[in-house]
Amino acid sequence: MRTSATAEKPGISRRNVLLAGAAAGGLSACGMRAGREFLSTDTHPRGYPTVAAVEEMGRLLEQRTDGRLGIKIYAGGQLGSEQDTLEITVFGGLDLNRVNLAPLNSIEPLTTLPALPFLFRSNEHMRRALDSDIGEEILASLEPHGLIGLCFYDSGDRNFYNTRRPIRTPADMRGLKIRVPNSDLYVSMIRALGADATPMSIAEVYQALVQGVIDGAENNWPSYESGRHFEAARYYSLTRHVIAPEVLVMSKSRWDKLDEADRALVRAAAKESVPYMRGLWDQRVADARTRLLASGIEVNEIEDTAAFAEAMRPVWDRYIMTDQARRIVDAIVAAGEAEG
Structure with a gap:
């Protein structure tokens, strides 16, 4: 357990410090068995590409290691939300955690950068940039906060869907109530388009759409399908406004107990799980898209994505606050321009 000074970090609640203590004393005691199994958590269910990758x-x-090291996974949100499990991981109650970027934003500002709107030109651009030293620098920024960033996993391109109309221009967003993750960055993006941002758990979105609490949301093809959101929100508009990854992190307190050889094994196995995950992800996207199109949803491409990018440009100014952040963003943009 870390000191009370650590407990004052932004994004860390005292309630979850207590949860961390319970997890460390309970899960670790029954699961680690002299250090043989790393305990891992994921809010996605069994069979999801990130779970399969871990x-x-x-x-x-x-x-x-001839069975000396392994991983026990608690999938499907068994141990709570990403915010809760991330805090437990920081304090050593869990060893590994697959999380979205959003709950990391309040811990380390550099993690907001890969989620900037229209930063990446394509999924291929995102993969190439974050597989490079750029990605390693962002992962390394987590260590002072009690986390070891191991690798990035795909989360696809995010698009708007709603119950009322196709989105073709930024003007079509005005007045819509759009669900977003609990992230200041996403709230800023939606407000920049003139819509009303409504932070909400993904588990609440279907009912909120059906009841008219929200008009729409934004997410990738698989989430749009698996959450059954398409049943209520039939308009799916391919803005591709965010192509942000997810992250696999390890508790630094557990990492510090490993010798150099085991650290190298963990890093190598994590990196090798990335292409495995991407293959599963690409197939899942293709399958979800096929099923959704067959369901009769209305899909439209965006003729002028530059208009959306321009409307969201002030979001960049708000979140690129340091020379380091500017250098990272410039390097990512340059990599996309080289792509042509």
Whole structure:
């Protein structure tokens, strides 16, 4: 357990410090068995590409250590929300955690950068940029906050969907109530388009759409399908406004207990799980898209994405606050321009 000074970090609540103590004393005691299993959590269910990727990482560790190291995964949100489990991970109650960027934003500002609107030109641009030293720098920024960033996983391109009309221009967004993750960055993006941002858990979105609490949301093809949001919100507009990754992190307190050889094994297995995850992800996107189109939803491309990018440009000014952040963003943009 860390000191009370650590507990005052932004984004860390005293309630979850207590949860961390319970997790460390309970989960770790029954699961680590002299350090043989790393305890991992994911809010996605079994079979989801990120869960399967961590399972593959565990398989590689078991294979390379003759079973000495492995991973036990609590999937499907069994241990709580990403915010709660992230805090438990910081304090050593969990070893590994797959999280969205949003709950990391209040911990480390550099994690907002990959979620800036229209930063990446394509999924390929995102992958190439974050597989490079740029991505490693962002991952490394988590260490002072009690986390070891191991790798990025895909989360696809995010698009708007709603119950009222196709979105073709920024003007079509005005007045719509749009669900967003609990993230100041996402709230800023939606407000920049003249819509009303409504932070909400993903689990609440379907009912909110049906009841008219919100008019729409934004997410990738698989989430739009698996949450059954398409049943209520039939208009899916391909803005591709965000192409942000997800992150696999490890508790630094657990990392510090590993010797150099085991750290190298963990890093290697995590990196090797990335192409495995991407293959599963690409297939899942293709399958979801096929099923959704067959369901009769109305899909439209955006003829002028530059108009959306221009409307959201003030968001960049708000979140690129340091020379380091500017250098990282410039490097990502340059990599996209080189792509042509």
